Amino acid sequence: MSAVILSSPTLQSVKIFTRNQLWTKRGVRLVSGGVGRIEKVLIANRGEIACRVMRTAKKMGVRSVAVYSDADRDAMHVAMADEAYHIGPPASQQSYLCMEKVLDVAKKSGSHAVHPGYGFLSENTEFAEACKQNGIIFIGPPSSAIRDMGIKSTSKHIMSAAGVPIIGGYHGDDQSNERLQAEAVKIGYPVMIKAVRGGGGKGMRIARSDSDFLEQLESARREARKSFNDDVMLIEKFVEDPRHVEVQVFGDTHGNAVYLFERDCSVQRRHQKIIEEAPGPGISTEVRKKLGEAAVKAAKAVNYVGAGTVEFIMDAQHNFYFMEMNTRLQVEHPVSEMITGTDLVEWQLRVAAGERLPLLQNDIILGGHSFEARIYAEDPNNDFLPGAGPLLHLSTPAPDQHTRIETGVRQGDEVSAHYDPMIAKLVVWGEDRAAALKKLRYCLRQYNIVGLSTNIDFLLSLSGHPEFEAGNVTTSFIPQHYADLFPAPRAPSGATVCQAALGLLLEERRQTQNVTQTSTDPFSPFGCSSGWRLNTHFHRSMTLQLGDKTVDLLVTYKKDGSYTMQLDQEVFHVTGQVEMEGGARFLHSSVNGAKSRPKLVILDNTIHLFSTEGSSEVSLPLPKYLAAVSGSAAAGGAVAPMTGTIEKVLVKAGDRVNVGDPLMVMIAMKMEHTIRAPKSGVIRKVFFSEGSQADRHAALVDLEEDSEDGGQ
Structure with missing residues (x-):
């Protein structure tokens, strides 16, 4: 159970209720059985959202059916479901986006309803209509609402007629390059190029001048075709430094519609959200009411049913303009649940079964504040490039009444290159x-992952920035504060290096003790790693890798089990031991009298330390012959930044290229990446064809560099 604060501008006091007490107080019955006609629901999705829906379904006594691709055969959502069915290869077009296969499973399994989650088929008009024609309840709005709101040009006309403020732009049928470019010039740069069926930041590009318009247009079209099978575009004026504020709305089949307050989703990268909060910081009660009423007006204009989100652009004066409506449950819906004491998936199931909304507008009370941080497999220091890989170690903060971990992966799972890189x-x-915010930062420090790059340290840096703490957020927050958020990398401190060395020494001792205990001579001096020497101390040199450089550490074993470590000219006195707590290993250490207990993870000769200050990584150097082998693939040309599919090959053998010229376009983790020439020269060989798979760091082309006196 979670606690909720009931508060309003007219109340003089604040009282805390558990969410169950709150629902009881509001007259909302708690569920123990099935919902109307829905006794079995198929979740036409994967990962985190599939698991999220299943949890509520189980709570309500509704059986859940999962679908999975080859890549997800052992996935968490498959294990959680009551039934699971295979629907094809990893490519989403042949599995999760294949409505015929999903509908076939729905009929075969006897599912009464389909919950589409978000992404994939969630905003597909044809799929919603096909469910209806097959007598299956689509847990979402009517197909007409999906169609009207999914096509951005149509939605703008409807919103304008309904009196919802909008931003002007071109939403016409003429999709020729010449017409779109002419409209961009007429609107005035910078402009936003958007797929009319877009969502989740897909099929969106900013063109800041006439010279880059066509390149951005073609890139947006390619991504839109991949994501939505539709490359129709609209052009809008790009508002500099706006806020992205959205309102959670909900409607039923009895004509009721409500709003559950707003969320601020301004802090983004690649037009995709990474941290959201509810309610919006600095938004007055008056503006909050206007936002909510405008959102309900938008929902009623299309006879909306179910969960939806009306997204607005807000300027510095808190004027807001309709941007789009997402006709589905949003990724960030949990923050709205946390401040209203609701379960929106339960609402979805109830409304889909024909029930009235559990609460009307006057019953919905805003309580407290909530943050959601999206944890991604990506490298913030490399333009947030997503990356696939194994979750070799995964530990999280303990869930409690104020903390939720929404995830679809476990330790040992693989973050697949075929799907979105969100981990949790x-x-x-x-x-x-x-x-x-204090709670968020505390929990982020406890979210520890080894095996691939993540954005956790970046989220800590972002959430601790003074301007973020003050609530001064815009969609330009990251570029505006880039220097603060991406400081020059600092090598681990001397104390951290000593902790890493201590961790290695204690692990060495543990392994030696294990061998000794199973040997025929447990007292053999050759099975001892204590460093004991008669009438002298044992000295040992250790070489450790800190990023791009190595350091030498002189370790002296003391008779009392402690160590003296010399790094350069500085001497450290080090003691400690490893203790297991809750399945995790903690290094209880003292360095020159300063005690700490970082979490310790040792994998493949790399020491990972996770403390309240962040994470550190110290390794044993790779032997030269192995380093040479690992770096050979990059010699002579461009390499794949991640595992993905070659979408387009733009060069052939014999072509001359300049630095920065596009060589290939890759699709990986639902994103498009243009691979550019790292140097000028002549293409000698192209190693991949269109449609083929390239592993991370694979050489894509053999590029012979121009000599210094060469030229074209």
Whole structure:
């Protein structure tokens, strides 16, 4: 159970209720059985959202059916479901986006309803209509609402007629390059190029001048075709430094529609959200009411049913303009649940079964503040490039009444190159924004992952920035504060290096003791790693890798089991031991009298330390012959930044290229990446064809560099 604060501008006091107490107080019955006609639901999705829907379904006594691709055969959502069915190869077009296969499973399994989650088929008009024709309840709005709101040009006309403020632009049928470019000039740069069926930041590009318009247009079209099978575009004026504020709405089949307050989703990269909060910071009660009423007006204009989100652009004066409506449950819906004490998936199931909304507008009370941080497999220091890989170690903060871990992966799982790189959503609640933000940062420090790059340290840096703490957020937050958020990398401190060395020494001792205990002579001096020497101390040199450089550490074993470590000219006195706590290993250490207990993970001769200050990584150097082998693939040309599919090959053998010229276009983790020439020269060989798979760091082309006196 979670606690909720009931508060309003007219109340003089604040009282805390558990969410169950709150629902009882509001007259909302708690569920123990099935919902109307829905006794079995198929979740036409994967990963985190599939698991999220299943949890509520199980709570309500509704059986769940999963679908899975080859890549997800052993996935968490498959294990959680009551039934699971294979629907094809990893490519989403042949599995999760194949409505015929999903409908076949729905009929075969006897499912009464289909929950589409978000992404994939969730905003597909044809799929919603096909469910209806097959007598299956589509847990979402009517297909007409999906169609009207999914086509951005149509939605703008409807919103304008309904009196919802909109931003002007070109939403016409003429999709020729010449017409779109002419409209961009007429609107005035910078402009936003958007796929009319877009969502989730897909099929969106900013053109800042006439010279880059066509390149951005073609890139947006390619991504839109991949994501939505539709490359029709609209052009809008790009508002500099806006806020992205959205309102959670909900409608039923009895004509009721409500809003559950707003979320601020301004802090983004690649037009995709990474941290969201509810309610929006600095938004007055008056503006909040206007936002909510405008969102309900938008929902009623299309006879909306179910969960939806009306997204607005807000300027510095808190004027807001309709941007789009997402006709589905949003990724960030948990923050709205946390501040209203609701379960929106339960609402979806109830409304889909024909019930009235559990609460009307006057019953919905805003309580406290909530943050959601999206944890991604990506490298923030390399333009947030997503990456696939194994979750060799995964430990999270303990869920409690104010902390939710929304995920679809476990330790040992693989983050697949075929799908979105999101690992989890960390959702927290506090009595006010400051308390919730403090809770968020505390939990982020406890979210520890080894095996691939993540954005956790970046989220810590972002959430601790003074301007973020003050609530001064815009969609330009990251570029505006780039220098603060991406400081020059610092080598681990001397104390951290000593902790890493201590961790290695204690692990060495543990392994030696294990061998000794199973040997025929447990007292053999050759099976001892204590460093004991008669009438002298044992000295040992250790070489450790800190990023791009190596350091030498002189370790002296003391008779009392402690160590003296000399790094350059500085001497450290080090003691400690490893203790297991809750399945994790903690290094209880003292370095020159300063005690700490970082979490310790040792994998493949690399020491990972996770502390309240962040994470550190120290390795044993790779032997030269192995380093040479691992670096050979990059010699002479461009390499794949990640595992993915070659979408387009733009060069052939014999072509001359300049630095920065595009060589190939890759599709990986639902994103398009243009691979450019790292140097000028002549293409000697192209190693991949269109449609083929390239592993991370694979050489894509053999590029012979121009000599210094060469030229074209």
